[in-house]
Amino acid sequence: MIIGLTGSIASGKSTVSQMLQELGYPVVDADLVARQVVEPGTQTLKSIEEVFGPEVIRTDGSMDRERVGSIIFNDPASRKKLNDIIHPAIRREMLRQRQVFLEAGNETVIMDIPLLFESKLQHMVDKILVVSVSEREQLKRLMERNGLTEQEAKARIASQLPMSVKEEGADEVLDNNGPIDDTKRQLMRILDRWQTQL
Numbered sequence: 001m002i003i004g005l006t007g008s009i010a011s012g013k014s015t016v017s018q019m020l021q022e023l024g025y026p027v028v029d030a031d032l033v034a035r036q037v038v039e040p041g042t043q044t045l046k047s048i049e050e051v052f053g054p055e056v057i058r059t060d061g062s063m064d065r066e067r068v069g070s071i072i073f074n075d076p077a078s079r080k081k082l083n084d085i086i087h088p089a090i091r092r093e094m095l096r097q098r099q100v101f102l103e104a105g106n107e108t109v110i111m112d113i114p115l116l117f118e119s120k121l122q123h124m125v126d127k128i129l130v131v132s133v134s135e136r137e138q139l140k141r142l143m144e145r146n147g148l149t150e151q152e153a154k155a156r157i158a159s160q161l162p163m164s165v166k167e168e169g170a171d172e173v174l175d176n177n178g179p180i181d182d183t184k185r186q187l188m189r190i191l192d193r194w195q196t197q198l
């Protein structure tokens with residue numbers, strides 16, 4: 001079974017992904033893959049430099065993530081340009097990693113994909129788990145974690161589909177407003193339900 005783990009920015013996907021890894025599940029992490037495909041020397045990074053200019057490349061040859069983030073989270077046209085370059089490479093690499101886990105004999109693989117709905121990747125997974133938080137909690141956690149102003153955090157939240165749309169498309173919704181222990185309990189219940197359906 002392929003489980004798609006998604007949610008909105010700072011809703012708690014990485015927190016839940018960490019719990020799943022501790023339980024022994026293999027995880028394909030789209031945010032990590034997004035870093036791997038733009039390593040210095042890759043064609044993807046060259047294309048990003050051509051479109052966004054040499055100022056998005058640091059002196060050590062790596063992508064200046066902060067600078068690219070400040071461009072694309074504030075401008076939908078630039079975001080589309082970046083997505084058009086980087087998403088095909090991310091998709092290919094995620095599918096490759098998923099295949100490696102399946103061929104190694106894993107029956108369940110987790111795919112942590114923040115933009116699962118935005119990129120219409122529902123076909124890649126059998127079950128969809130959405131990690132949800134209230135708008136207020138999301139804003140607070142995002143500002144704290146990334147050291148963003150309210151305006152910067154709101155721009156990032158607005159660059160994704162509303163949480164309610166994601167919840168509607170979910171097989172299960174995990175409410176991550178409460179303490180971590182509560183999130184873990186919900187996760188265990190959901191996994192139990194899905195495993196007994198196999």
Ligand SMILES: CC(C)(COP(=O)(O)OP(=O)(O)OC[C@H]1O[C@@H](n2cnc3c(N)ncnc32)[C@H](O)[C@@H]1O)[C@@H](O)C(=O)NCCC(=O)NCCS
Pocket residue numbers: 008009010030031034064065066068069072079082083086090113114115159160
């Ligand atoms: C813009 C970049 C350079 C910012 O890097 P930074 O290290 O600050 O953030 P990080 O990669 O950890 O992403 C944090 C979160 O931002 C959100 N996010 C990232 N990219 C996008 C995007 N194109 N559209 C909407 N939300 C996005 C996701 O919720 C993600 O979990 C980086 O996010 C990136 O390369 N984005 C394009 C690739 C992408 O779409 N990644 C999302 C997973 S497929």
Ligand SMILES: Nc1ncnc2c1ncn2[C@@H]1O[C@H](COP(=O)(O)OP(=O)(O)OP(=O)(O)O)[C@@H](O)[C@H]1O
Pocket residue numbers: 007008009010011012013014015016031114141142145176177178179180183
């Ligand atoms: N139940 C919780 N209670 C308090 N803080 C939490 C809880 N869950 C997550 N957090 C904190 O909220 C922040 C966002 O969580 P996390 O990084 O897991 O979100 P994410 O969905 O993976 O974010 P992104 O989309 O940016 O990758 C982190 O600082 C995390 O420590």
